[in-house]
Amino acid sequence: MLEHRSRVAILITPSVLFLVVLFLLPLGIMAVFSFRTGTFGPDRDIFTLDHYRSFFSNTAFLRLLWRSAVISFWVSIYTVILAYPLAHFLAFRAGDLRITLLTIIIVPAWVSYLLRVLSWKIILGSGGALASFLNWAGLVEGGTPLLLYSSNAVVITLVYVWIPFVALPIFAALERIDPSLLEAATDLGCSRVEAFLRVTLPLSLPGVVAGFLFVFIPTVGEYVTPALVGGPQGIMFGNIIWDQFLKALNWPLGSLMSLAMLLVVLIPLFIFSRFVRFSELAGL
Amino acid sequence: MRGRDWLGLGSLYYLLLAGFLYLPILLLLIFSFNDSESLRFPLDGFTLRWYETLLDAGELLDSAKNSLIVGLASSLAATVLGTMAAIAIMRFDFPGKGAFLAVSALPLVIPSVVIGVALLILFRQLIDLELSLWTVGLGHVVINIPVVMLIVAARLAGFPDNLEEAAMDLGTSYWAAQWRVTLPMSLPALISAFLTAFTTSFDEYAMSVFIIGTDATLPVYMYSQLRFPRRLPVIVALGAIIMISSIVIIILAERLRRVGQVPVTIEE
Numbered sequence: 362m363l364e365h366r367s368r369v370a371i372l373i374t375p376s377v378l379f380l381v382v383l384f385l386l387p388l389g390i391m392a393v394f395s396f397r398t399g400t401f402g403p404d405r406d407i408f409t410l411d412h413y414r415s416f417f418s419n420t421a422f423l424r425l426l427w428r429s430a431v432i433s434f435w436v437s438i439y440t441v442i443l444a445y446p447l448a449h450f451l452a453f454r455a456g457d458l459r460i461t462l463l464t465i466i467i468v469p470a471w472v473s474y475l476l477r478v479l480s481w482k483i484i485l486g487s488g489g490a491l492a493s494f495l496n497w498a499g500l501v502e503g504g505t506p507l508l509l510y511s512s513n514a515v516v517i518t519l520v521y522v523w524i525p526f527v528a529l530p531i532f533a534a535l536e537r538i539d540p541s542l543l544e545a546a547t548d549l550g551c552s553r554v555e556a557f558l559r560v561t562l563p564l565s566l567p568g569v570v571a572g573f574l575f576v577f578i579p580t581v582g583e584y585v586t587p588a589l590v591g592g593p594q595g596i597m598f599g600n601i602i603w604d605q606f607l608k609a610l611n612w613p614l615g616s617l618m619s620l621a622m623l624l625v626v627l628i629p630l631f632i633f634s635r636f637v638r639f640s641e642l643a644g645l
Numbered sequence: 646m647r648g649r650d651w652l653g654l655g656s657l658y659y660l661l662l663a664g665f666l667y668l669p670i671l672l673l674l675i676f677s678f679n680d681s682e683s684l685r686f687p688l689d690g691f692t693l694r695w696y697e698t699l700l701d702a703g704e705l706l707d708s709a710k711n712s713l714i715v716g717l718a719s720s721l722a723a724t725v726l727g728t729m730a731a732i733a734i735m736r737f738d739f740p741g742k743g744a745f746l747a748v749s750a751l752p753l754v755i756p757s758v759v760i761g762v763a764l765l766i767l768f769r770q771l772i773d774l775e776l777s778l779w780t781v782g783l784g785h786v787v788i789n790i791p792v793v794m795l796i797v798a799a800r801l802a803g804f805p806d807n808l809e810e811a812a813m814d815l816g817t818s819y820w821a822a823q824w825r826v827t828l829p830m831s832l833p834a835l836i837s838a839f840l841t842a843f844t845t846s847f848d849e850y851a852m853s854v855f856i857i858g859t860d861a862t863l864p865v866y867m868y869s870q871l872r873f874p875r876r877l878p879v880i881v882a883l884g885a886i887i888m889i890s891s892i893v894i895i896i897l898a899e900r901l902r903r904v905g906q907v908p909v910t911i912e913e
Contacts, residue, residue: 455659578754
């Protein structure tokens with residue numbers, strides 16, 4: 362058994378070290394940092410609750426956090442709604458080709474994230490691809506509505522970005538359903554709709570929840586997409602964290618904001634963690 | 646139930662959604678050959694000048710080189726560490742396994758901006774390390790360890806450990822058995838994990854921007870160039886090249902991943 366132990370120790374120690382030193386420790390330091398007065402110099406060594414006071418009394422911060430969560434929530438909902446029929450088709454109707462067809466859907470997900478957001482900036486811009494195309498094709502006369510620089514633009518772009526990632530866990534959950542259950546349901550008199558509502562949908566819920574979280578969590582922290590297509594009305598909480606660290610250089614306040622964001626992310630994760638298999642998050 | 650139904654609504658929906666997913670990518674490709682600085686319709690004729698400009702854009706090529714170095718090094722490290730951890734969790738029971746699994750999954754689910762700023766504080770305030778490609782590389786290893794672990798663990802679940810036991814019964818040491826039995830059998834997953842990690846690293850912006858020094862990686866450089874509308878077509882041309890190459894890499898990784906893979910269930 363001693364042999365076992367030393368084998369495990371050798372195999373796991375490097376990863377443990379890495380995760381402790383470069384992941385857990387930084388998060389811990391960040392939490393401590395939120396109590397410091399300033400970022401640099403002597404201020405740094407004075408501890409204070411000032412940032413907590415100003416954060417919780419500044420309704421603008423809290424409103425933005427709430428709005429970011431709401432944007433992420435809707436992005437996740439839309440993405441799941443759009444991806445579900447797709448996953449259903451692949452799992453039950455696509456036959457031998459389903460892996461190929463699934464791969465076709467996943468491939469865009471791995472194409473540079475920045476570029477996919479950029480493509481929507483080009484599409485939604487005022488003189489951009491969509492507007493100029495509609496004008497040129499004669500579908501719209503004169504001015505076209507400005508889609509860029511709004512929270513709608515952020516939602517559209519993020520939904521586009523995340524659909525493939527959500528299709529995966531839902532597909533995996535649907536694939537696990539034993540077809541004989543559906544046959545049994547129809548044999549016992551269920552209509553196809555009923556069989557779907559009472560067998561397929563409940564059994565696929567873990568995949569739906571996994572997909573939802575897989576979008577919701579990173580989207581709450583999103584700042585690149587809002588910065589590129591959101592404009593002033595479309596900014597999210599991630600953008601003000603970015604500001605605190607790279608522009609205003611108020612790292613303690615930024616740390617506090619990051620902690621608040623972490624909370625928003627971890628609460629739903631804890632609530633739903635028993636439904637979710639982490640392996641599905643990586644699309645396995 | 647699992648019949649084909651090519652004429653149904655399902656396939657129509659599939660085509661629509663696939664079109665939605667590919668259209669923006671196609672659009673970037675089209676504009677990269679368009680002979681105009683403004684990205685709008687109607688198109689202004691075919692040109693290769695944006696691609697030609699790329700060849701003597703020094704900073705851009707430097708950043709591409711940086712990304713390549715960081716990507717290769719960090720993915721290699723993540724693949725080695727993640728594979729070792731995957732063997733430990735799939736083949737052994739040990740105290741703290743549940744805690745390790747929980748912690749190692751967290752980098753997958755914590756927003757990159759939070760990891761980025763936390764690492765920034767660590768590097769600049771706790772240990773006063775100069776920000777560089779090294780710090781970015783370390784960050785990429787952290788976010789890629791869980792990815793590698795999951796991919797390799799899925800493969801390890803696909804074959805029992807009695808092959809390595811057989812090798813050991815025949816007199817090989819444990820580590821030699823890993824090297825000559827387990828690793829070769831997991832090779833497709835190892836390559837797939839490496840390629841996935843590389844693509845992630847090559848594309849990472851949200852975390853990297855906080856912990857990068859004066860040498861930019863490609864996404865960081867590209868983002869900084871977006872402020873200049875006149876440079877947009879060049880970025881788009883570069884983007885077209887990256888897209889095509891990442892599509893090739895990902896299809897390769899995807900094929901390798903599916904070799905003998907079974908869904909992973911980890912006993913805690």
